[in-house]
Amino acid sequence: MLQRTILVVLLAAIAAAGVYWWLSAPVVAAASATPSRTPDLANGEVMFNAGGCASCHAVPNQPDRLRLGGGVAIKSPFGTFHAPNISPDPNDGIGKWTEADFVNAVMYGVSPSGQHYFPSFPYTSYQHARREDVLDLFAYLKTLPAVAGKVRDHDLGFPFHIRRNVGIWKRLFMDDRPFVADGSKSPQWNRGAYLVNSFGHCAECHSPRNALGGIIGSQRFAGGPNPEGEGWVPNITQKRLGEWSVKDLAYFLKTGELPDGDSVGGSMTRVIKNTSQLPDADLAAMAEYLKSLPPAEGPPRPARKQGS
Template sequence: MLKGARLLSIAVAAIVIASSTTWLLTRPHAPFSADDPRLTPGDAERGRLVFAAGDCASCHASPGQPDRLKLGGDLALASPFGTFRTPNISPDREAGIGSWSVADLANALIAGVSPAKQHYYPVFPYASYTGMKLDDVRDLYAFLRTLEPVADRPQPHDLALLFRIRRFVGFWKFLFFNEGRSEGILNGDPLHDRGAYLVEVIGHCAECHSTRNIFGAIEPKTRFAGGVSSEGVGFNPNITPEGIGSWSENDLVEMLKSGKTPDHGYVGWSMADVVKNTSELPDADRVAMARYLKSLPPRPTAQP
């Protein structure tokens, strides 16, 4: 009987330890608070460029209407886990993010955590945004505050039962998320390093141009080597030198400005929408992005 009691005690202790460890590993971490001295007011005009570089309108503009600054969300994003709906990020206090502080936006972009201290699903590309500079977060916040509130409420996500438990995202973060880290390959050249920041972080290009594992995380060996399109039709191309090695730096700059490709065609599908944003950037930023893309290590095209 004593032996049985001891085994029971060990089992209970193991359960308690496992439960505590799980709780700690999956706990949302919000690194910024409203009184953080680094989160001073930003510049809305600079924030407009951050908004464009981040391709925010492509996901958050209300579908079925032409105004790219009407940020009511509700774009459907299909995935193996179910259908996600993009949120309203207009300044509306009820339906949007009008009640958010700069710290709330910083926690969302850099840590993937909501003001309610819940994990965001990584369909929101905070795995890339996590490398953002706080100056850019502050400026983006200032710009978003200048826009018109939109009272539209997006539909809820339609996910398989298991994936409705946001706490499980904590496991995903433990395995695949490196808070504050950029995947950019820097070399000390200001233009190249600016391109690394735009391509890897704000522009989050790898989120579409890479292949994902069964958990929805980017496979490192396929980074920029192509991935299934967000529309579920076709394949986003390999944008390493293995795929676009024949393109010159000027070809890439022109594509980012007008959508025109070297073979006298034009980009289509979601990339056409991306170009609407990159066309608003300064010429120097498009050159920086092209310079960085040309410097990427060649990788064989991933298989759909």
């Protein structure tokens, strides 16, 4: 009887391990999904600025936002992530990557070696990008300076450091749906929706998250605790921005100035450095889309401590 019980337990454990291995396996694009094409470097630069690549990947404490040697520390409830080198350096950056490697990294969150990237890299938004835009971004990155130097490993505790677990997280929080234009809306609105929800990844910071780190869909764009642990990220639906005009929003994305004449602060200053480089037409499109977001009630903001 004991032997039979042990055998049943072993078989159940093997079956469970098999299911876990299958559920957590990386999913990548087929090689045929990246056909040869002539890249559009100007478009690649637009995607670079829309995606805010320099905010995380530029070497800290130096003035050149195009030196993408990485090193920015990104705090989270799960530990501290360190943004990697994505310069064209062949040893420490992405200089040896293929187009397929880059597509799999940006849209699927999978490294060239077949490991999951942690979702501090916002591929949950980038998955909605058009493949040709991702390839144009890759071509643009290859024109930037190569920067030598490896970035330190992430500082994550158990079990969050186990990359294989990210595969199950992806099944919970990635929908793998391409962006589809809304035929009832204007081309400008659709352009804004595309930029905000793909490369712009605005919801990644401006939405509250559940205990597993997934965005709470019903409160998307409704603000919440800063994922880095300091302060509060504002609600950007009409719940808070109802009095802003489309021009106010576009001007804010261009300059960082609020309608009342004040200026943005904190981590948003890094975002504005990127959006300020975008064409005015794209800023207007993003503003039109953001202005259309229906009011959404975010989580209650904690009361400020007396004297703070």
